[in-house]
């Protein structure tokens with residue numbers, strides 16, 4: 177993979193395809209496979225029944241009966257991504273089937289060993305990440321282009337909405353990802369006109385991402401998100417519900433700790449931050465940098481390459497060109513607005529939903545298990561990645577604003 181921040185890097189222009197980024201779909205996997213070869217029927221059968229198996233508390237026993245399959249029949253990136261998606265969803269269901277009070281310490285060998293092998297082959301961690309949950313989890317439902325997920329968990333239409341709205345944000349980012357390449361190429365050629373056009377394109381794409389993000393309100397019920405969906409995205413690092421991590425039987429005798437799935441693992445915002453030279457507070461930057469290890473390695477390399485490229489901000493500053501400066505600032509301001517919009521969503525889907533869930537829990541006769549609507553109380557003040565969410569998100573939004581160039 178590419179080295180980071182290396183001053184001897186070959187000169188740009190960059191290409192998207194060299195980093196497994198698609199002209200049409202950006203970081204999304206283009207046209208993901210929906211079925212694995214026949215020998216993997218036992219995985220697919222379980223994966224297609226996951227919501228029912230989890231809510232009826234039968235998933236763990238089904239997994240125990242599952243044969244240990246060799247991964248040697250998996251061919252190419254597409255099959256590996258589908259295998260990772262399937263095994264990630266089965267693993268999250270297995271771990272969280274009984275809620276945060278009924279977790280397991282061991283992932284059984286017949287699941288852990290192939291999951292580990294597929295993860296190694298892709299350079300992904302053996303846990304559900306954004307790369308599985310969103311990037312590799314979509315298909316066209318009909319010839320009109322309507323979308324659906326491939327694998328799902330409890331949460332019904334709200335879960336579908338959560339995944340597909342996040343996918344629409346990724347899709348809206350595509351012109352912005354292409355604009356990165358155009359902007360860096362334009363700087364090298366000292367083509368200020370092309371640079372200006374690229375920055376306008378980027379600002380427009382970030383605006384479209386905010387519009388897509390707001391569709392969360394139409395498709396995702398906050399109570400379902402908080403009480404049913406969220407726990408299945410939780411990891412086993414810095415999580416009081418699984419303080420010791422998880423033993424992957426047959427892989428390592430020691431427990432391993434991984435953060436849960438989060439769009440903080442989306443390459444889009446990392447790439448934009450690097451291009452615009454946004455500097456985050458040290459603790460926030462450390463968390464975000466850790467999240468890069470949950471990205472496909474080629475996407476992580478793309479971010480590192482932008483980081484190592486010529487500085488856009490420095491170029492705009494040195495140019496003294498007011499038009500370029502205004503276009504640059506429009507990008508930064510659109511990015512801060514995206515983050516404000518995201519904070520409003522997190523407030524609704526986590527903080528407000530948590531307060532309501534707490535009030536409900538105080539009432540007598542509250543049920544047990546996530547399927548019965550019991551929220552993951554240990555996670556109330558924290559993000560799925562274990563961060564203190566609001567100070568973290570606001571700091572990131574504020575440091576984005578500070579990235580503006582003053583006149």
Ligand code: HEM
Nearest residue numbers: 342345438439440442445515522525559560561562565572
């Ligand atoms: C119901 C919807 C959502 C909720 C409740 C939510 C929640 C969170 C939380 C709690 C964090 C803190 C870090 C962590 O725990 O991992 C976070 C970070 C983040 N989320 Fe979301 N999120 C939602 C949707 C989205 C969507 C659709 C995107 C866009 C792709 C997104 C992008 C991000 C990014 C980029 C970060 C890292 C912080 C930053 O760079 O500003 N989120 N989110």
